Amino acid sequence: MKRSGKPGTVLAASLVALALFTSYVAFDTFVIPRAYAKTTAQVQAEGTEAEDGEQDTETAAYTAEDTEAVNPSSLDGVSAVSAKTYSDGNVSITVTTCTWQDTTLYVADVTVSSADALKTALADGTYGKNVTETTSDIADEVNAILAVNGDFYGARDLGYVIRNGVLYRDSASSGQEDLVIYADGSFSVISEDEVMAQELLDAGAQQVLSFGPGLVENGEISVTEDEEVGKAMASNPRTAIGILSDNHYVFVVADGRTSESAGFSLYELAEFMQSLGCTTAYNLDGGGSSTMVFCGEVVNQPTTNGSTIKERKVSDIIYVG
């Protein structure tokens, strides 16, 4: 029986095809940008109005000073390091740098006169895949007073995306918990298995963030210490948002992966958000994405590898402006 060279040739060709396809998948996943839609110019232009300094204080029936800001240093084991504030007639923000359980935290207490001040923005004003910018760049483009990274929707093909009242993606991800921010500024955590994106939009949802999980619901911690999520149990940089009462929010960013700041597990993050008094709190994209920008400056130490302090480019932000 003679040996044929054809099987060897076919094998070589098959493996080359595998290598080429794998290379394409890698490029498609991480490199090739795909722009699907542009955000409405009006949304981006709202930031330019603020730049002109035209704060409409006369119509504000509520002033930010009416609400008592949270004081993280009053919590057990929390040591406040510094605090910065911003206040005008519509927005009052206090950013407190503190430490808790070997982790450096940045707690932004936000009170607004209108829920309209709580917005989201997309990198390059574009909804797409591999369309990214740093949180600080996006914040600068929309003149955000305070901004944190969002849910990095661009890294996934599934999960609802509703930003500033516009539905961009209605593909549900099984078991996915989303944060819904309604036009009146209220929060709720929903499951994409139970409600469609259009239904949320019809119900008045302005923002839907799809990362999760929900940390605190109805004032109670909604994650377990044994939750079987790969990203949950390890200590990492984290970003979270919570609501304390009407028009009173808190943004929290925790540094991690460094010798100075270990980071949080999801349960520890939930504990902290509950201790602040959040009725609803939600976990956003963490790791190297965790970034807080306040008055044009990055206030935390964003890092991906734990050794280089550098912002990661992200798909989107949530901001006050």
Place this chain on the structure above:
Amino acid sequence: MEKIYEEQENYIEEHQDMEWRTEKKGDGRIRTDREPAMNFSLIWKKKAVRYLAASILTLVFSLVYEHFSFGVTSAFLLSAFLVPLAGAVLCRALAKASFDPSWSSVFLTTGIAWLTIGALLQGMLAIYGTENALMMVYPAMGIFFLLLTVASLIVH
């Protein structure tokens, strides 16, 4: 005429058993050649060793990658080594039979490669926190080539 394969030692080793092939010509002459027969059992055993080595390399890669992923884990990444390991076990089983490995081994190797690379890549994507719809191609191609393997084994 006796054929001599002096340069390919492995080929000679795999073709230890010689068998006569007799062909009767139209003019009445009888042509007799000695051709080496393939040692299929040895070929499958060698492939089993290669798959085992690939399994070990895959496991090492997975463990190293997980070590540097800040505590984020992926079942796909950690279990990818099982695919070539299963291939090694299959090859050992086939070594006991007399299946011609030429096309069967091509299909088997290709199928194992698609499944292993797919599992590794899926794990890395999961650790990064992203996904890609194209990943469906890997299990589809892997299963396709494994079915071809089975078909080729049945044919032989």
